[in-house]
Amino acid sequence: MSWADKPNGNDMARRAGASRSDFDGDFAALRQRGRHLIAEIVRLSRQLTDLQQAIGSRRGAPGRGSVSGGEPR
Known part of the structure; x- marks a missing residue:
């Protein structure tokens, strides 16, 4: 069961019987x-930066590649 499948935190019946250790x-x-x-966000951000640099170097752009700039296809 993932955390998304757990009951809502506003469930008063669950809260009434729950101990402090459950919340901890x-x-x-x-x-x-x-x-x-x-x-995961950091890993994907680095991967995106690497991809942008690879695209920029393939187009012959110096330094970091720009998503919005470059030659039209």
Whole structure:
């Protein structure tokens, strides 16, 4: 079950019977998921930069390639 499938945090029945450790565990899981998502965004950003540079060098543009600039196809 992914975090998206879990019940909403506003579910009062679940909150009434939940202990502090349950919330701490949920927080830890969300924090870990957040770190994984940030790492994935950084990886994709670097990959995009590399791709832009490869496109720019293929077109003969100096330095970093520009998505909006360059020669028309």
